[in-house]
Amino acid sequence: TLPNATLNSTSRDPPTPSTDHRTLAQSHELFITSQYSPGSPLFLPNGAAIFNKLQSFLRAQYPQFGFTEVVTPTIYKKSLWEISGHWDNYAEDMFEVKGRGASGQMTNAEIGQDEEFGLKPMNCPGHCLIFASKIRSYRDLPIRYADFSALHRNEISGALSGLTRVRRFHQDDAHIFCRPSQILDEIKSTLDFVGMVYDTFGLGPYKLLLSTRPADHFIGAIEDWNKAEKQLKSALDHSGRDWSISEGDGAFYGPKIDIILKDSHGKEHQTATIQLDFQLPQRFKLQYQAAPEDLGTTVSSHEGSRTMLENGYARPVIIHRAILGSLERFMALLIEHYAGIYPFWLSPRPVIIISLNQDPEVLSHIHDLQHQLGGHTRSRLSNGLRSPQPLERVPLTIDADISSRSLGKKIHDAKKLRYNFIIVVGPTEAANGTMKLQMANQPEVTREHAIEVLKTTLDSEGYNAR
Amino acid sequence: TLPNATLNSTSRDPPTPSTDHRTLAQSHELFITSQYSPGSPLFLPNGAAIFNKLQSFLRAQYPQFGFTEVVTPTIYKKSLWEISGHWDNYAEDMFEVKGRGASGQMTNAEIGQDEEFGLKPMNCPGHCLIFASKIRSYRDLPIRYADFSALHRNEISGALSGLTRVRRFHQDDAHIFCRPSQILDEIKSTLDFVGMVYDTFGLGPYKLLLSTRPADHFIGAIEDWNKAEKQLKSALDHSGRDWSISEGDGAFYGPKIDIILKDSHGKEHQTATIQLDFQLPQRFKLQYQAAPEDLGTTVSSHEGSRTMLENGYARPVIIHRAILGSLERFMALLIEHYAGIYPFWLSPRPVIIISLNQDPEVLSHIHDLQHQLGGHTRSRLSNGLRSPQPLERVPLTIDADISSRSLGKKIHDAKKLRYNFIIVVGPTEAANGTMKLQMANQPEVTREHAIEVLKTTLDSEGYNAR
Ligand SMILES: [Zn+2]
Ligand SMILES: [Zn+2]
Numbered sequence: 066t067l068p069n070a071t072l073n074s075t076s077r078d079p080p081t082p083s084t085d086h087r088t089l090a091q092s093h094e095l096f097i098t099s100q101y102s103p104g105s106p107l108f109l110p111n112g113a114a115i116f117n118k119l120q121s122f123l124r125a126q127y128p129q130f131g132f133t134e135v136v137t138p139t140i141y142k143k144s145l146w147e148i149s150g151h152w153d154n155y156a157e158d159m160f161e162v163k164g165r166g167a168s169g170q171m172t173n174a175e176i177g178q179d180e181e182f183g184l185k186p187m188n189c190p191g192h193c194l195i196f197a198s199k200i201r202s203y204r205d206l207p208i209r210y211a212d213f214s215a216l217h218r219n220e221i222s223g224a225l226s227g228l229t230r231v232r233r234f235h236q237d238d239a240h241i242f243c244r245p246s247q248i249l250d251e252i253k254s255t256l257d258f259v260g261m262v263y264d265t266f267g268l269g270p271y272k273l274l275l276s277t278r279p280a281d282h283f284i285g286a287i288e289d290w291n292k293a294e295k296q297l298k299s300a301l302d303h304s305g306r307d308w309s310i311s312e313g314d315g316a317f318y319g320p321k322i323d324i325i326l327k328d329s330h331g332k333e334h335q336t337a338t339i340q341l342d343f344q345l346p347q348r349f350k351l352q353y354q355a356a357p358e359d360l361g362t363t364v365s366s367h368e369g370s371r372t373m374l375e376n377g378y379a380r381p382v383i384i385h386r387a388i389l390g391s392l393e394r395f396m397a398l399l400i401e402h403y404a405g406i407y408p409f410w411l412s413p414r415p416v417i418i419i420s421l422n423q424d425p426e427v428l429s430h431i432h433d434l435q436h437q438l439g440g441h442t443r444s445r446l447s448n449g450l451r452s453p454q455p456l457e458r459v460p461l462t463i464d465a466d467i468s469s470r471s472l473g474k475k476i477h478d479a480k481k482l483r484y485n486f487i488i489v490v491g492p493t494e495a496a497n498g499t500m501k502l503q504m505a506n507q508p509e510v511t512r513e514h515a516i517e518v519l520k521t522t523l524d525s526e527g528y529n530a531r
Numbered sequence: 532t533l534p535n536a537t538l539n540s541t542s543r544d545p546p547t548p549s550t551d552h553r554t555l556a557q558s559h560e561l562f563i564t565s566q567y568s569p570g571s572p573l574f575l576p577n578g579a580a581i582f583n584k585l586q587s588f589l590r591a592q593y594p595q596f597g598f599t600e601v602v603t604p605t606i607y608k609k610s611l612w613e614i615s616g617h618w619d620n621y622a623e624d625m626f627e628v629k630g631r632g633a634s635g636q637m638t639n640a641e642i643g644q645d646e647e648f649g650l651k652p653m654n655c656p657g658h659c660l661i662f663a664s665k666i667r668s669y670r671d672l673p674i675r676y677a678d679f680s681a682l683h684r685n686e687i688s689g690a691l692s693g694l695t696r697v698r699r700f701h702q703d704d705a706h707i708f709c710r711p712s713q714i715l716d717e718i719k720s721t722l723d724f725v726g727m728v729y730d731t732f733g734l735g736p737y738k739l740l741l742s743t744r745p746a747d748h749f750i751g752a753i754e755d756w757n758k759a760e761k762q763l764k765s766a767l768d769h770s771g772r773d774w775s776i777s778e779g780d781g782a783f784y785g786p787k788i789d790i791i792l793k794d795s796h797g798k799e800h801q802t803a804t805i806q807l808d809f810q811l812p813q814r815f816k817l818q819y820q821a822a823p824e825d826l827g828t829t830v831s832s833h834e835g836s837r838t839m840l841e842n843g844y845a846r847p848v849i850i851h852r853a854i855l856g857s858l859e860r861f862m863a864l865l866i867e868h869y870a871g872i873y874p875f876w877l878s879p880r881p882v883i884i885i886s887l888n889q890d891p892e893v894l895s896h897i898h899d900l901q902h903q904l905g906g907h908t909r910s911r912l913s914n915g916l917r918s919p920q921p922l923e924r925v926p927l928t929i930d931a932d933i934s935s936r937s938l939g940k941k942i943h944d945a946k947k948l949r950y951n952f953i954i955v956v957g958p959t960e961a962a963n964g965t966m967k968l969q970m971a972n973q974p975e976v977t978r979e980h981a982i983e984v985l986k987t988t989l990d991s992e993g994y995n996a997r
Contacts, residue, residue, distance in 0.1 A: 097664045101611040102648075105604030107661055110676075113602045117590075124583075125920040128928065129907045136579045138571030138699055139605065139681055140626070140650070145567040157632030160606070162650060164685040166623030182568075184606075184628060184650075195573055198563045204934075210576075215605055215681065219630040233604055265919050305915070441595045449771070453731050454591040462594065468670075 104232030318344035421491030570698030887957030
């Protein structure tokens with residue numbers, strides 16, 4: 066029962082053996098694990114490609130939903146975790162950090178230089194520091210900070226497994242600081258975001274589950290809870306999706322909405338969460354210059370809030386939200402969902418060029434094609450250096466198999482590795498400047514045509530293209 | 532004298548007061564610092580925008596230089612740092628990490644579950660684990676792993692300052708695993724990469740400084756050093772840049788090339804480093820299936836290398852290289868270099884739209900323009916949800932000032948904040964669907980024209996555009 070404590074809860078069910086993401090990850094070289102860092106997967110180039118594309122995908126969506134990204138520390142002094150409540154309530158799950166040298170930190174030292182650090186399990190306290198770093202007006206709200214930081218939680222080593230039970234993970238995390246009256250619009254927009262993302266991946270159906278105020282132990286005024294829950298219900302109705310209610314199952318610091326996804330095996334996964342928080346703004350004494358209409362309402366019955374309102378300030382509400390949840394866990398889900406056959410835009414193996422033989426002309430043509438299909442500007446600057454590649458291009462990886470093995474064997478392997486496009490180049494193609502694109506009824510194409518096909522596939526409508 | 536130990540050395544000179552990056556960062560809201568995490572800057576949205584664009588810029592260049600990205604752990608067990616040599620040689624600079632709960636780690640525990648962790652100061656050991664995770668052939672080399680991980684080094688708190696003396700930082704780090712005979716091509720390519728990047732930022736001139744084998748204390752055979760240094764000199768000659776030699780100043784484990792940048796005040800900054808390493812491959816027992824020609828050469832006089840060669844394996848060389856060095860320190864340099872006036876592509880404030888008044892039509896037109904100039908696809912899917920934005924677009928931030936202040940005051944502020952484009956919209960523009968673009972002799976333009984202007988500015992040739 067701590068802010069956000071449930072955001073990364075992972076399923077304890079074992080994965081279905083036939084499509085276990087660990088098996089697929091091994092044959093497709095997505096990640097490895099190491100005894101030197103149990104629970105911290107090492108993403109190989111193919112896994113890192115998927116991981117980075119998931120981040121890029123979310124970054125591309127953020128502007129229209131009003132999120133801006135921040136970059137925040139990995140370690141904070143114990144005293145910060147005491148303000149947030151994590152140091153005591155989350156002790157089992159946290160790692161502590163100390164310098165080893167002359168400037169080392171001591172356990173239970175006074176607040177200040179010699180105090181030990183905690184390795185962050187959540188981003189919220191850092192975002193509260195940023196919010197509190199300047200005077201905020203009601204006109205500035207909502208403020209929405211997104212953060213892809215690495216997070217650490219000390220799961221016991223026996224429970225660690227693949228990408229689903231980890232110690233190091235990343236969330237597509239964000240915190241919305243808003244006025245109590247803005248909850249409705251923020252939740253509506255977040256549910257839209259969830260719908261768009263899950264549709265893009267072809268995931269679903271999912272259930273929405275609202276957990277409301279606990280009967281006994283809760284903070285704040287019942288009136289504030291009722292107003293907030295009314296807005297949550299209204300947003301859920303507006304979403305047009307099925308939703309149900311779990312009376313009294315909210316955290317003591319605020320109600321929440323869980324998104325529960327059903328996979329192709331009928332197994333349920335709790336992925337995204339939208340958690341309201343009345344407590345963290347109190348603990349960090351967050352406030353904003355109130356609008357006239359804010360001053361007429363009690364934002365919280367917390368001691369001091371009356372004085373705050375008299376001075377013209379009101380307390381914001383924090384909404385913790387993650388759309389994918391843990392990127393690692395979501396990747397495990399996607400690996401099993403796609404069974405290794407990724408959509409073109411997400412694929413770590415979008416294109417391979419296979420050589421028919423090892424003639425120099427063939428190899429040279431393949432080398433040229435790799436640059437052209439990869440979209441590399443090959444011009445040179447006046448000083449002879451290569452031109453920089455444009456920023457806005459997401460690099461397209463064009464692999465090549467120029468080994469001396471037979472064509473049949475190479476195509477067989479490329480298919481097994483689930484390449485989206487297989488291109489074959491032999492002496493004829495090298496002489497004509499063409500290539501064979503292995504798609505139904507496309508025996509021979511020019512490089513311009515292949516570029517066109519790849520571009521169209523990568524186009525904005527193409528998130529669903531295989 | 533440890534692998535890579537000099538990669539992030541920072542200048543001890545105080546910055547020139549007139550353009551101190553800390554002052555500019557404050558007025559432009561780039562980052563803040565906090566007593567709760569000394570030396571770990573918190574990047575505000577504007578600073579995070581620059582930080583992310585620097586990463587995107589490098590990512591866009593990586594494919595043509597053959598780098599692939601990996602994602603690696605933040606903490607590793609003590610026993611890994613003992614293999615790499617950091618635990619003893621780098622003790623003062625490292626943080627140790629322990630679980631606080633039942634699964635906590637103990638100081639000096641046996642290797643395994645209860646052993647404490649070290650917070651990583653460098654990426655090299657993780658990349659060695661990846662290299663060693665499968666059998667490598669000479670045909671696979673060079674293998675080049677890039678990594679933007681957060682790194683931590685325990686600088687004493689009194690020395691911490693802005694983005695130049697920090698405890699948490701990120702490098703545009705990479706490790707090249709290659710055959711000894713491939714050093715020349717790798718160094719040539721790396722020097723090309725350095726030249727292209729520094730030209731793009733308009734930084735320079737810079738000096739190249741080669742540090743060679745120490746007279747007494749060094750590992751490996753003199754013959755191997757001579758061959759490597761000959762390749763480094765040849766690559767330096769090929770670069771067409773001035774270079775000089777610092778005899779005997781190399782590390783005991785390999786020669787290096789430093790890039791020393793002169794800023795506009797004549798101050799020198801050591802930024803990029805290219806460090807050869809004969810030692811880390813030994814410590815991690817790295818090997819590859821040798822080519823016939825590799826078997827005729829001694830790769831290293833290290834004990835066991837003869838047996839390795841007899842079994843058909845050879846030892847790779849590692850090249851540690853960073854082009855920008857510490858991204859934080861490079862940002863500090865850029866902030867002072869540009870004095871807050873960033874090129875359009877890198878700018879955290881590329882465009883602002885200013886309202887002439889607060890009429891609903893004006894505000895609505897501004898809202899539309901923000902989406903259109905920002906390049907947002909506004910179509911809806913059949914289920915009513917917004918279409919996902921294309922992956923390949925780097926979001927363009929379009930700010931708006933719709934406050935009730937005077938136009939003069941708003942333009943003045945926008946100029947002070949160094950917006951690249953200022954657009955004014957009043958009732959006339961709202962009625963005509965146009966806007967006033969504040970550029971010389973461009974009184975009134977259509978939104979299509981403005982999009983065209985912005986697109987051209989963002990184009991691949993546009994890295995230098997202001
Ligand atoms: Zn949170
Ligand atoms: Zn290194």
